[in-house]
Amino acid sequence: MTAILSEADRKFFEAEGYLIVKGFYDVTNEITPIQKDIYDIIGLVAERHGEVLNRPRFSPEQFDAGYNTLIARNRNYGGEIYDLVKQIPAFLRLICNERSDALFRSLRNTTHSGIGAESYGIRIDVPYEDKFRSHWHQEFMFQPQSIDGIVFWTPLLPVSAEYGPVIVLPKSHRDGLCVYSRGANYADKQGAYQIGLHDEDEIIRKYEQAAPLTEPGDLLLMDFLTIHGSGVNRAGRARWSVQSRFFNYRDPVGQKIGWKASVTSGTDVAQVFPDHFIET
Ligand SMILES: O=C(O)CCC(=O)C(=O)O
Numbered sequence: 001m002t003a004i005l006s007e008a009d010r011k012f013f014e015a016e017g018y019l020i021v022k023g024f025y026d027v028t029n030e031i032t033p034i035q036k037d038i039y040d041i042i043g044l045v046a047e048r049h050g051e052v053l054n055r056p057r058f059s060p061e062q063f064d065a066g067y068n069t070l071i072a073r074n075r076n077y078g079g080e081i082y083d084l085v086k087q088i089p090a091f092l093r094l095i096c097n098e099r100s101d102a103l104f105r106s107l108r109n110t111t112h113s114g115i116g117a118e119s120y121g122i123r124i125d126v127p128y129e130d131k132f133r134s135h136w137h138q139e140f141m142f143q144p145q146s147i148d149g150i151v152f153w154t155p156l157l158p159v160s161a162e163y164g165p166v167i168v169l170p171k172s173h174r175d176g177l178c179v180y181s182r183g184a185n186y187a188d189k190q191g192a193y194q195i196g197l198h199d200e201d202e203i204i205r206k207y208e209q210a211a212p213l214t215e216p217g218d219l220l221l222m223d224f225l226t227i228h229g230s231g232v233n234r235a236g237r238a239r240w241s242v243q244s245r246f247f248n249y250r251d252p253v254g255q256k257i258g259w260k261a262s263v264t265s266g267t268d269v270a271q272v273f274p275d276h277f278i279e280t
């Protein structure tokens with residue numbers, strides 16, 4: 001497990017706080033099996049609700065056939081599918097595969113990597129739906145495991161501009177953990193989604209924006225301190241993507257706070273980061 005990344009890539013990641021690794025995953029062996037199970041789960045959920053779907057046979061290009069139709073009939077079907085696809089063995093194999101782990105350990109020069117509880121999943125970003133979009137954030141505020149953690153993000157379909165790729169603010173990781181508030185800009189949102197950057201506009205204005213285009217097999221890495229957010233999906237189809245995160249048990253900050261679980265698992269980040277949190 002040596003030389004997973006070129007020296008240039010490694011330097012780019014350190015300097016910019018993100019990196020695209022083209023073709024990191026083997027599409028046929030690692031991505032297609034996930035797509036196949038998603039296709040079948042969509043069918044099984046439809047069946048469970050007595051919904052008839054007329055759809056083409058499975059193909060990697062149209063693995064989510066029927067999803068749009070189903071959520072148009074009842075949006076809750078989408079939520080059911082969202083929870084179920086995280087339990088696909090091929091997905092779990094992908095997120096903890098040896099090469100990803102080795103890549104993390106080598107980037108962070110550590111012997112002890114971890115994957116936080118509920119720190120991984122498959123996003124299904126439905127066109128024009130705002131409710132579940134991730135607004136600007138740094139991962140560490142939502143996944144307080146180690147400050148040097150890294151997000152691994154990979155698409156299940158080709159993400160062109162109309163799909164609203166993830167927007168990254170290059171070099172923002174260099175300025176450290178921002179101050180956040182709850183119940184300000186995002187007061188009308190659900191639970192963890194209420195937490196947002198304090199003085200968001202002012203902070204975002206300081207950086208350039210990058211929205212890299214990706215296709216199945218490509219890997220987007222983001223430093224846990226890099227500010228990023230969801231683009232707006234204007235395509236006629238949901239943007240499906242896999243996210244997972246590794247943290248470093250050897251990180252002193254993580255050790256001090258006790259490698260906490262994610263906000264969605266119930267961690268109260270206002271308590272974990274009293275100096276980085278304003279309650280409004
Ligand atoms: O896919 C997105 O829109 C956001 C992804 C994200 O915030 C993450 O993977 O940490």
Ligand SMILES: [Fe+2]
Nearest residue numbers: 134138139228
């Ligand atoms: Fe994120």
